[in-house]
Amino acid sequence: MNTHQEYGFFLSYNNMEDIFRLPVNPETLEIKEAGEGKSYTIIDLGEINAISYPKLTEITLESIFPAQRYPFVLVPETGKNRLLKPFEYVEMIKKWMTSRRPIRFVFSGLEIKEPKATPTSWLNASRYSENSTYSNDLPLSMAMSIESFNWKLSAGTSGDIEYSLSLKKYVFYQAAPVKVVKGAAKTQQKRAGDRKAPAVYKLKAGDNLWKIAQKELSDGSRWKEIQKLNAIPDSELRKLPVGKTIKLP
Numbered sequence: 001m002n003t004h005q006e007y008g009f010f011l012s013y014n015n016m017e018d019i020f021r022l023p024v025n026p027e028t029l030e031i032k033e034a035g036e037g038k039s040y041t042i043i044d045l046g047e048i049n050a051i052s053y054p055k056l057t058e059i060t061l062e063s064i065f066p067a068q069r070y071p072f073v074l075v076p077e078t079g080k081n082r083l084l085k086p087f088e089y090v091e092m093i094k095k096w097m098t099s100r101r102p103i104r105f106v107f108s109g110l111e112i113k114e115p116k117a118t119p120t121s122w123l124n125a126s127r128y129s130e131n132s133t134y135s136n137d138l139p140l141s142m143a144m145s146i147e148s149f150n151w152k153l154s155a156g157t158s159g160d161i162e163y164s165l166s167l168k169k170y171v172f173y174q175a176a177p178v179k180v181v182k183g184a185a186k187t188q189q190k191r192a193g194d195r196k197a198p199a200v201y202k203l204k205a206g207d208n209l210w211k212i213a214q215k216e217l218s219d220g221s222r223w224k225e226i227q228k229l230n231a232i233p234d235s236e237l238r239k240l241p242v243g244k245t246i247k248l249p
Contacts, residue, residue, distance in 0.1 A: 023074055147168050148164075151163035208223075208237070209240070226249065
């Protein structure tokens, strides 16, 4: 059994229900790590930086899905893990995007102790199996969402498909269950229209503002508040219009 070194990019879906190795390694792998810190200007202190949690990792790669077996193609031409037709790769990625579920992206260099490295065995090896050891300093294996997938047919009649793939790290989460307590009183928030209507008073014969303030507000000295609230002129203070409704403070 020979030991050989491989560097590869693998995409898998639904716990390896679908899996394939990129037939041609991208020339570059762009990895974006960023934070969400914000700067603020404080009087007498100047600019300060508030460090926040880091943003999700983003990965961008570009390559081709070849229509024929070039010397640089990394998968066999026949067999279970054969080189697929370019549109088969495209349709598989589109299916994953439609499912709205994350995929797994793996990149690493491994020394694999077996005659042939299949996608499944390669991924199993990347999980620290006894048949492999890491041979590079940057192994990557993470759940990711497909943010964008752009592709086009190459110029000429080769049938190759050029593509770019943008991925973002996916964090699995689960909503916390809500406990419902039976018999708990429901608190209904008051709407703006539920405010208490202002108090009013209908004038009767013999009324004056001091008497009304004493009776309704328990303080006769507040009669001026009633006058101001209702814009009652001084000329009406001695003889208030009977039947008129006035507001009380």
